[in-house]
Each structure stands twice: as C-alpha cells, then as structure tokens.
Amino acid sequence: MAPLRSWFPIPPASHFSLANIPFGIISTTANPKPRLGVPIGDHVLDLALFTANNGFARQSTIQPHQHVFSELTLNSFAALGRPVHSVVRKYIQDVFLENTSYPEILKDNAALQKEALVPLKEVTNHLPLEIGDYTDFFVGRNHAYNCGILFRGPENPIAPNYDHLPVGYHGRASSVVVSGTPIRRPFGQIEAEKNNPIQSPCLRLDFEMEMGAFVCKANKMGEPILIDEAEDAIFGLVMMNDWSARDIQFWESTPLGPFNSKNFGTSVSPWVVLIDALEPFAAKGLPNAQQTLPYMQQKNEKNQYDIKLKVDLTSQSGQTATVCKVSATELLFSFPQMVAHHTIGGCPMRVGDLLGSGTISGNEPGSCGCFLESTQGGKVGITLSGGEKRMFLEDGDTVTFSGVCGTEDGGLVGFGECSGTILPALKL
C-alpha cells in the first residue's frame, strides 16, 4: 500500500503517519489548559486552536460537536461513537493530504499552521480519558501458562475456566497515569519466611506489557452489550504497563486476587489509536481449543491486531537492553469479546472505561512481556549493555514500551511510547 502523501513533512519513521491520526490530551507552556491534539509526524495538531480557527468549516457532520475538541479529556469525543470518529479521522487525513480537498483550511493557511502545529517535543501529555472503571484481563495465554507453571506447577498451569472466558479482575482507576509519570516503588507486606510477613519496600518490582482499550459506549445496568454490538464499544487502543509488585502479589492474592501489588500505578501511552487505523492490521489471535460459548462468538475471526511491541530498559547509569519483542496477536480473546463477557451479567460500562488485555508474551526467547517470566521468577538474570544484571527492576530504571503496525513504505501506525521511571520507596 502506498503511503498517504502529505504537503506537511512527515518523517517516514514516524509512528504518526497520515494512516494513523490518533487522539490525545495535550498542554503546552504557552497554553497550560489541557485540550485535544492529534500527532502528525513530529508535530501535534492542537484541535482546540484548529477548531477555534474554523478548521472544521468544511465538515458539517462534526460542526455541531466541535466543543468536544476543547474539553479536558477525550470522553465527550469518544461518546460521539465510532461513525463520528471515522468522519473526524478521515477529514483530518484529507486536510493534510498533498491533494487536499480543502487547501484553504491549513495547507494554504500559514498563520494557522504556525499556531496550531506544535512540535511534539514541546507538548505535555495528559491522561487521555477520565476513567470510570478499569478492568484488567489476563488473556495472554502464553503469559498465563508461564505464570501458571511458576504459581500452580507444571502439571496444571492453566485453570479449567481459562479457555472458556476472558479471566479478569477489577483494577484501580485512580492509579492509572499517563506515560512519563514516575512510579514509586511500593511499600507493602512481603513474606520474609513462610507465613511470616514483614513491611518492606517491594523487592521484586516488575513491568507487564499489555494493550489497553478505551470504551466509547455505555450500557444500562442489567442490559448487556451483545457481541455484535461490542466492536462499536471500543474507541481505540493504547499500550499499558501494569506495574506489578511480585512479592506483595504472591503474599496477598489468596483468595481474592491481586490488590496492592497492582494499584500503585498503571501507565498508558498518551495517544489513543482508533480501531479504524488498526483495521488494516487485523489478524487472527491465538487458537482456542475450546468452543467459545454463543454470547462470545465473534463473526470476524481476525479480531486481534498485529502490533509489533517492544520493551526497552534503561538503567540510571544509562545501560540498556531490549527485554521483549512480541506481537499483540498473542491473545486468546479480543476486546469485543471482553466487553461481551464483562457485560453479560449486566455490569454497566461507561464511556472512558479502560480494559487491559493482560500481559502479552510469545513462545520464543526474548518475547516475554514481564520479568517474572523472562527471569523465570528471578532465577535467570538479564544482562544490560554495560554488564549490569536484572532479575527485577532497580530504582532509577526506565521501562519504555513502543508499538507499531505496518511499514514505512505504507506509512506507520504507531503508539509512540509508554514509559516510566522507578523512584525509590519512601522511608516509612
């Protein structure tokens, strides 16, 4: 596929080609009020300014809804629904096309270009949506298998329910933060000797490479979102780091699941990539040996996306390592299936709710989405560029995810980065 050519310079290696058009919340030194922005190459289109300067003058569908572009979060834009997201994305693409239908809007409007196109590096990102509830699933089957061997033993690593439903748990919405926010090493209870806990900083701090999906459709309590409607319930995807305190998790999780081991911070990438932008990269996920029950049967078999994910670690002293490379297809259930399952009992979704996929791991060496797996529970160290070793994360370590679809030839559809640096634990 030839890339969409633009009058505006877009570096070929940019995650933000015209094929992408993701949405985020930005502020700048000049204007600290958060508002919507769309990254294009190395710049961000300030949608509040673009709107205020009649940027949407040639798109009548959008005009009644223009106020959403000046809001503090993407929630109102998301609530407009996928057909409107499509129209907005296509219009912005057209405005930037070499042969744009609307040259007067931006191509021939140097004053607005100067004002509304802000260098990406001058922009501060904010959490893209206000999250009502956050649910973390566990549908990376290779991860579940590898963890199952560590926690449940090699005879029976996968629980009997696993292939029948997307296993998940309710997470903590208040602790979801945007990429770049530092993460403090949590304090908590860890088992010093068997059944004998102490209060201590976490000694086995880990990352988890996940994809997150934001919900754009609400349902009333008691009324499920059926599988055929569930695709329209997904606004778009982000990368997500579900930071995990393994020693706290190991001690606290019986019988109700992880709690403080997860609620000290979850990072998401700043730009929400719309499902429309991902459709060309749709692919089959992991095969399921079980017949899925009717309420989760999705017509479209290509219900995952071939997003090439990568995790890099940089130590405080600047040593580096790429610690994971994996495709986002390594998942057993899709986000629409998660929505159908989550709501089948009547649980209400709200616009802005966040769903996490669970850790994504492959089967090959170097494809594990967390240290717990790649170090085999802290047994096999990972060596950084200068010889430092890691079993788990040290203070000052920065973990950076990147994710991208497609090729430079066709124009990349990428997620940018999701990063966080570990701060030392407080002294309590």
Place this chain on the structure above:
Amino acid sequence: MAPLRSWFPIPPASHFSLANIPFGIISTTANPKPRLGVPIGDHVLDLALFTANNGFARQSTIQPHQHVFSELTLNSFAALGRPVHSVVRKYIQDVFLENTSYPEILKDNAALQKEALVPLKEVTNHLPLEIGDYTDFFVGRNHAYNCGILFRGPENPIAPNYDHLPVGYHGRASSVVVSGTPIRRPFGQIEAEKNNPIQSPCLRLDFEMEMGAFVCKANKMGEPILIDEAEDAIFGLVMMNDWSARDIQFWESTPLGPFNSKNFGTSVSPWVVLIDALEPFAAKGLPNAQQTLPYMQQKNEKNQYDIKLKVDLTSQSGQTATVCKVSATELLFSFPQMVAHHTIGGCPMRVGDLLGSGTISGNEPGSCGCFLESTQGGKVGITLSGGEKRMFLEDGDTVTFSGVCGTEDGGLVGFGECSGTILPALKL
C-alpha cells in the same frame, strides 16, 4: 444517656433521632433536582432550601461552603473534612433542640418548616456520593472461616495472609446503586458438569450483608495515608448489599478473584451516618491472634461500632423471614486500618471512594450474613412465614437490611434500610 429533645416531633422508634443527623441526596416530585437532605424523624430537611433561606445564618464556619448543600452529590461536603462535618452536624442538632440557640432559624419560622421539612415517604433517594473507586474487603472473619470450609476444606479454611492484612479486591464502581434499585438476576457462565460451562441465568443468587465506608480524604499517588491520619479519611458509613452470583463466582474466580459474580449490582443505604454519630457506640472488634504490623497499628482499640444489623426477606407472594441478626463488631480490621493498608503502597484515594467491610457473620445460628453460609452452600433450606423454602434468592424476592445503634431511651442512630428486589434474568 437522655435523648436530645426537639421542638419537632421525632417518633422514638425513628432511626433518625437528633443524635444521628446523617446526610443523603434527595429529590422530590416538586423539585426533581438532586440535592442534600438530612432525615429528622419522619421528615427530611432539604438542605438546599434551608441554605437558600439563610438557614446557616448563625454558623459562620459553614457559610463560605454553603454551595455544597445544593450539589448533586455529597462529594464536596465530604471533601470539607471531618471538623467541618462535625460543625454542620452540631449546628443542625442545635437548630432542632427544644432549647435551640437559634429559634428564629426554624423553630419560630413556620414558613420555612413547611417548605424545607419534607415527609420522608415523599422523598426519592439517590446515590449519596459519586464513587471514584470501590474496594470490597473481606474482614468478617467468621464469614471468611465459613466460606473457607466450603471452598478450601475444613483443615485449612483461613489463608495464611488473612490475619495479617485486610484481604480485599477492587470492585466495580459503576454497578453501585442506591437502596430500592431493582437487581436483575445475572446471566453468565456456570459449570454444568465438571470443567464444562454453559451460559445460563445465575441459579445461586445471594446477598451479602456488609458495611460500607465513604472516603473523604484524597492522597497523592505514591504517598500513603498513615494509620494516625486514616481515621480522618472516613466520612461516614452505610449498609451495603454486595449481591453475589455464587455459581458464576465458583467458576470464574480462579486465579484472579470474583468478577462478573459481583459486578451486576451492589446496593447501599441512602443516608451516610457520620463517624461522629457512631462514636458513642465504638466497641472492640474480633480479637486478632497475630500481631498487626506497625503500619496498621491503631491507637484506639475500640475501632468498630456496635451496629445491630438485620436482614429480612420478603417473597413475591408476601412471605417473610428474618434471615440474619448480627453486630457490625464481628470484623477483624477497622476501616482506618483498611485505608492504611490500601494506601501503604501509594494507591491514591479520592473523595467518594467506597470501601466495603466484607460480609459480616456471627458465630451463632441465625447470624450469617449471606445464604451461602446459612444454607451451608445450598444444603439446608430456610423456611419463610408461609412455608416457602429458600436455598438462594428467587425472582421477586426483596432483601432488606436494617441497622441501628443505641436505644430509644437515648435516641436511635440508625441507617434506615438498604433493600433490593430481584428481577428475572433477561432472555438472551
């Protein structure tokens, strides 16, 4: 203790004596806009009207904050902090005292009495606070023990972590509703034969008698609320019915805990009873055989409240039974201890967050806070007044909690009711 006597008629059996002064969100047919109200006997003081008519003229501390009484939820009032809640409660008490210091405010103001004192039965209640996150703990040790025998076997009913930390899980904020909201029987996956699920309406629908606490203090991510500050983080208490689908729960909960079995509805009583009102009923909770770690050591040993709780069931045909009587002292950890534990790793609390105690059960017959325990997992039926039997809830059943402290002599401090009626499952 002699009751506080009022110039306004307050029936002695009312949960809303002058010793109480709880807060809720009300609307009426005449004024459908939600706003704050305080029940007094059989009436509710409309705080928006009271404020608009200079009701707080004699209380200068409150005046700068008066706008909070016209808001749609209690969040802004809660955020003012416990010292302000105390001032407001005492002032309203004084306004209603027989020998009020401010007779001109209401006692001698028949016009305002007529306008601002609405009969309780004419009032519609709304969810008292907007809930950011909802966490459900499991600190009713008798309940944990009884369930442990059913799920883990009689040798080892209590997990090793149980006495060391308040075990809990993140719940679903979107599904918390106010008393009176109907609860639809959830559809979901249940195990028809071993490891072989079907999609079906829940066949083992249960209630859970809990207390809930609303948080009135926020902390930044990474900065815990220490135990000495945690008492000031609790705004007040409500009764809470954590409706539970036991068959869905049994199948889905390995390894990450309950999910769809809990997120189809959680009911709370409408009036938030302030901690100040409960202090006279402070009592010791269950003894803990383990030494609590320093970060959870609370100076005050009387950290529970002797609230007499009762659960009544009424079938569609009008048959009734009292299915539980228990004191809220049957808990192992206090709400301040839950806050200290919840935030020790840095998890941020927001004003309006809801904490559930977990099911409260005693040791005697008739004191179990759910059917799972009282019917021994569906083995021993409970007989209603007309001979109907229950193992679990049937369609049309109404479950009503009530809870009250003190005696009529001293003036009751009660929670009113928390009720819900089971609607039949949807046909899918």
